[in-house]
Amino acid sequence: MSIAVNTQEEQRKYHLMTYGCQMNERDSEIIAGLLEQSGYRPTPVLEEADLVVLNTCSVRHSAENKVYGKLGQIKRLKIQNPRMRVALCGCMAQLPDVRTRLKKLGVDLVFGTHNIHQLPLLLERGADMAEPCIEVWDKPGAVVEDLPSKRADGISAFVTIMYGCNNYCSYCIVPYTRGHERSRSPRHILDEIKKLVDEGVREVTLLGQNVNSYGRGLDEQVDFADLLNLVNGIEGLWRIRFTTSHPRDMTAKLIDAIGSLDKVCEHVHAPIQSGSNKILKLMNRGYTREYYFELAERMRKKIPGVAITSDLIVGFPGEEEEDFELTLDAVKRVGFDASFTFMYSPRTGTRACSMPNQVSREVKHRRLLRLNEAQYQQALEANQKFENRVVEVLVEGKSKTNPQKLTGRTRTNRIVVFEGPETVIGKLVPVKITRAKTFNLEGELRAGKETQSEN
Numbered sequence: 405m406s407i408a409v410n411t412q413e414e415q416r417k418y419h420l421m422t423y424g425c426q427m428n429e430r431d432s433e434i435i436a437g438l439l440e441q442s443g444y445r446p447t448p449v450l451e452e453a454d455l456v457v458l459n460t461c462s463v464r465h466s467a468e469n470k471v472y473g474k475l476g477q478i479k480r481l482k483i484q485n486p487r488m489r490v491a492l493c494g495c496m497a498q499l500p501d502v503r504t505r506l507k508k509l510g511v512d513l514v515f516g517t518h519n520i521h522q523l524p525l526l527l528e529r530g531a532d533m534a535e536p537c538i539e540v541w542d543k544p545g546a547v548v549e550d551l552p553s554k555r556a557d558g559i560s561a562f563v564t565i566m567y568g569c570n571n572y573c574s575y576c577i578v579p580y581t582r583g584h585e586r587s588r589s590p591r592h593i594l595d596e597i598k599k600l601v602d603e604g605v606r607e608v609t610l611l612g613q614n615v616n617s618y619g620r621g622l623d624e625q626v627d628f629a630d631l632l633n634l635v636n637g638i639e640g641l642w643r644i645r646f647t648t649s650h651p652r653d654m655t656a657k658l659i660d661a662i663g664s665l666d667k668v669c670e671h672v673h674a675p676i677q678s679g680s681n682k683i684l685k686l687m688n689r690g691y692t693r694e695y696y697f698e699l700a701e702r703m704r705k706k707i708p709g710v711a712i713t714s715d716l717i718v719g720f721p722g723e724e725e726e727d728f729e730l731t732l733d734a735v736k737r738v739g740f741d742a743s744f745t746f747m748y749s750p751r752t753g754t755r756a757c758s759m760p761n762q763v764s765r766e767v768k769h770r771r772l773l774r775l776n777e778a779q780y781q782q783a784l785e786a787n788q789k790f791e792n793r794v795v796e797v798l799v800e801g802k803s804k805t806n807p808q809k810l811t812g813r814t815r816t817n818r819i820v821v822f823e824g825p826e827t828v829i830g831k832l833v834p835v836k837i838t839r840a841k842t843f844n845l846e847g848e849l850r851a852g853k854e855t856q857s858e859n
């Protein structure tokens with residue numbers, strides 16, 4: 405049976421599912437582009453797909469489990485639809501022990517994060533798919549540019565500026581699934597953004613596991629602050645976002661750039677991970693809680709109105725009650741505008757996985773609930789400061805939870821829900837905040853342009 409397609413009549417359908425972070429979302433746009441170039445068209449209905457593609461995440465056990473659950477469902481569907489083929493890619497594909505398991509789960513094609521560009525070739529080569537085809541590169545090759553991509557519609561787009569990570573935080577699988585850090589050249593990044601702006605995009609989010617170390621290893625002398633300057637100069641672009649920032653690499657030059665460049669939004673996602681110096685050391689994060697507090701203060705001074713957000717892990721091996729209390733204390737001291745909170749999940753192959761004093765599930769769970777409570781309180785308090793103020797909102801579309809209303813984001817990445825005509829979708833509008841909640845703001849559209857800054 406062929407999974408390669410040529411003729412219009414028998415155009416094959418693909419169904420693509422994406423798990424994990426924005427890096428995967430961006431990769432999925434490329435995967436969709438490559439599939440459509442190879443003659444496939446998308447279907448939102450899993451059951452009618454000829455090719456199901458799962459772009460997977462390994463960051464926590466729960467992320468992998470979702471995929472195993474889906475593979476079980478697909479295996480049953482394949483009995484009813486013997487034409488159906490399953491491809492798996494993304495971070496799980498990079499892990500040898502996971503790959504061994506996949507063979508038993510009816511996966512027909514496996515490719516990795518380093519050889520996405522080979523997809524058309526693999527589809528052609530695996531034409532009969534009688535045997536599972538596994539083609540995964542252990543190490544990244546040179547950065548491949550100019551791949552086709554099917555961008556999500558809208559005013560906002562992701563732009564990957566670097567791949568991989570060299571940090572080896574002791575809990576994290578990403579350096580193993582994404583390889584060492586490689587930066588794209590500024591020219592390629594700028595060309596991509598200019599093209600997006602020509603197509604109507606007004607906001608870009610620059611992506612990397614640690615954007616702050618952008619430029620290392622390039623021939624040109626360019627760092628992330630320089631890149632922000634260059635992107636800020638692109639005419640027609642309104643807003644620049646970026647994620648993720650490693651606190652250790654947050655230089656004074658970068659803080660100044662964020663504070664002074666008009667298009668760069670006042671939001672820094674700089675995960676502290678833990679508030680305990682003992683745990684930060686075991687995590688190999690390269691900073692102390694005191695360093696972070698001082699950094700947060702400097703950012704608040706130099707970037708008026710800045711929103712600082714974090715990722716936080718509870719139950720890292722060796723975390724005792726007093727360490728956890730220090731994390732709670734850090735959440736309050738910094739006053740994070742929002743945080744993603746996680747229970748530590750041991751990942752095979754990482755250093756923390758074999759550390760002594762692993763914390764029980766019950767303790768992790770209890771700590772997570774307490775942490776969430778503290779973080780939600782901070783988020784609500786930070787949001788309440790916006791009540792009765794008029795802020796600039798980039799309108800993204802209809803609200804998913806309430807289609808009668810519109811939704812958009814402030815410069816500090818707060819979601820605002822308000823009533824208004826569909827004609828303002830894709831525009832910057834002033835909205836008066838009427839009610840602050842933990843995860844979003846409610847507001848009223850204002851006539852005119854009297855937006856106040858969020859400082």
Ligand code: SAH
Pocket residue numbers: 463464575576577578612613614648675677715716717746747748749750751
């Ligand atoms: N490069 C980014 C994102 C990494 S993954 C960064 O450094 O912030 C996103 C988040 O997942 C991490 O910040 C961390 O908080 C969390 N994470 C990573 N590995 C984890 C693990 N083994 N268990 C629990 N959370 C984990």
Ligand code: SF4
Pocket residue numbers: 569570571572573576577578579613614650
């Ligand atoms: Fe993982 Fe640390 Fe790299 Fe982030 S910086 S991807 S947490 S190793």
Ligand code: F3S
Pocket residue numbers: 423424425426427428460461462463494495577578581582
């Ligand atoms: Fe997951 Fe890979 Fe992203 S492990 S968080 S999809 S880099």
